[in-house]
């Protein structure tokens with residue numbers, strides 16, 4: 648469905664030193680350098696996948712999204728999305744895709760949301776019936792009914808983001824590119840946006856490429872992650888495999904009726920202990936958490952247990968360190 652092969656893109660940027668002299672010099676004799684934003688990026692994405700496209704600031708995520716949505720032309724490389732090359736067959740291509748840039752609006756600032764939607768209807772030539780059905784569905788699932796007649800500039804960030812997402816889906820695209828869709832949203836709005844993305848992916852089989860710095864978005868949504876750094880693709884894999892690789896220990900805490908027995912289970916280390924509570928670090932390469940609970944239940948009258956894993960944020964920080972990005 649999406650095939651990207653050896654994409655590279657560099658930008659020419661003007662170098663300028665500090666001070667008035669340097670400003671004058673750069674005006675008359677500009678000095679340029681090149682920033683390699685993307686280098687030899689390749690990946691394939693199948694229908695109805697949700698892919699988390701992640702990497703630190705300046706990694707090249709937005710540049711990729713701009714190229715595959717047809718906004719930018721790469722220096723070299725190929726891209727085939729549902730039979731179209733985004734920067735060559737723009738008109739055909741945009742009918743298949745929806746794009747949301749969290750930091751930018753595609754809605755007209757001073758007019759009511761519904762007016763922007765009507766304009767999009769004309770731009771995309773959406774048949775009346777499809778427009779009506781989609782608008783009804785999006786209004787109910789994204790809770791837009793009170794917002795449609797409000798000018799965009801009067802909406803809160805969370806309200807605007809829901810309107811942006813609806814705008815990107817009015818023409819029933821098969822692919823959705825989301826660039827930081829939950830940036831700046833409160834917890835309730837984030838969960839609403841995530842749930843909506845999950846729903847359209849499941850029910851309408853919309854393929855989603857999601858770039859975000861919010862690892863909770865990734866954990867909630869992505870089946871697969873593609874990690875890029877300094878313009879290069881560093882890792883492409885399943886989130887569960889990544890967790891298995893980087894989560895080698897879990898913390899097991901057990902609450903029990905009073906006990907004074909010594910506990911010594913191979914593959915575990917005691918982190919803290921009292922008469923009614925025991926906290927263990929479990930080495931997953933040596934023993935399973937369920938086995939530890941089984942062994943403990945032979946010795947203790949267990950009342951409650953909790954298992955804590957390393958947060959995904961920490962795993963990603965380790966990944967960035969490992970790849971020196």
Ligand SMILES: Nc1ncnc2c1ncn2[C@@H]1O[C@H](COP(=O)(O)OP(=O)(O)OP(=O)(O)O)[C@@H](O)[C@H]1O
Pocket residue numbers: 658659660682683684702703704705706707708709710711
């Ligand atoms: N229009 C441009 N002109 C010059 N340099 C650019 C331009 N757009 C991007 N770059 C540079 O290309 C590199 C990749 O930028 P890009 O915006 O794709 O990164 P990103 O991964 O989306 O970062 P962030 O997480 O901060 O949004 C950066 O070094 C950036 O400075």
